[in-house]
Amino acid sequence: MSITSSPLRPDYRAALGMITPSANLVVERVTCAILSDFPEVSAHFSRTPVFGARDLHPDDYDWDGMLGAARLLAQARPDVIVWNGSKGATLGFSADRELCRRVTEQTGIPATTSTLALEAALGSLGAHRIAVVAPYASDYQRKLVAGFEREGLEVVAEAHSGIADNLDYAAVPDAAIAGMIRAVATARPDAILAWCTNFPAAYVVDALERDLDIPILDSVTLAVWHGLHMAGRADPRGRRWGRLFDRPTQ
Template sequence: MSGSPAFPSLRPKYRAAIGMITPSANLVVERVTCAILSDFPEVSPHFSRTPVFGARDLFPDDYDWDGMLAAAHLLAQARPDVIVWNGSKGATLGFATDRELCRRVTDETGIPATTSSLALEAALGSLGARRIAVVAPYAGDYQNKLVAGFEREGLEVVAEAHPGIADNLDYAAVPDADIAAMIRDVATAQPDAILTWCTNFPAAYVVDTLERELDIPILDSVTLAVWHGLDMVGRADPRGRRWGRLFDGPTP
């Protein structure tokens, strides 16, 4: 026998890697990230977790910095091109806190970083949107905290809807029909954009259909994080259009 055996071309030609930090009780981030990146086969996703679970936040007014940076260091061992905190808490802490998180991650790992909240900031700036409606799975007290956080960032919250769920894991079980009903309800206020906010809230799957129905941009927190990570590695483009008009471009 001569020559080398021929192998089928099954191995993708990866060009970039995105590292994702996700809350420990989250079932949605990995599912949606992998689904979106199936349209970007040259980009591979890699995941690490930080403790966020149950109905009580042990760090209600800050991040668990040790847990967050430990997750980032584990991802950094694989040398991804960007590290993304795919979590929504920054909207209650303030976007400046997420900028500080990214600074610390980059200082300690040498890898650029972003978050769902900073992706939202970029997307709203690109759209010129200031009047928003917020759909999230939270209980009333946390929903109020979230709305107040957006308002501190200079956004006008013209409508909101939430089913009143307290346990982090249960957010992932909200049915599509319930999510769609809440989105249609807040759309009557005619916001510049609707936010589906919580990275364990499976709203990404209904975004494209409802954007076409309502003609209002819908910005999902998980999708935003993936989109911004793709943008940072130069790969965000209309291949992701089935996940919403966010992928129409141009990116900010």
């Protein structure tokens, strides 16, 4: 007779519920690649409308879309629901705390976001001086830098690709991402942020960290790392995705 695992059984295999922007091509790829090192953990995805070059909700979340996606994920009873999106850095970290509060209130499931994962990682590293690499157009990049500075972080360098359309962020080549990271590394920040969950920076992090000797925090990887911690599953098996997996969370 086969035995089906259940959240009520001690041998239950963990599940992460991921909310991703609708025009995102990177979150699923990177999440599943990281979790290949954690075969007891599965990822399950739901999408909320984020696409094109114009944000229909520039100063807030699309609450109906976000909470609707969370409620759908909750039907699968994941251990954690994660907003694997980077917008909270421009809205303010408090917006993501409110998002998590609402998700948990409606679903009964703990929640986190890429931005709150970043906050935990920077705290663990004791990092205050940061550099920011992103695919964004100049106006949005300025908004992003200002958002980090409002949180008390010192942005000592930045680089961006100048792209406006959300879908096109995923097409930035590895060599261009690595070039931007190397450029901002000359400011010797405490950490370099590769910020945007549709920006495929995760694949260059490990080699560049070894070369530059600076922690590099990719927004998708952060979300997976923090979700694993909240599910009680994070450990150094994920080390090939960066030094982050050697770090505890606060």
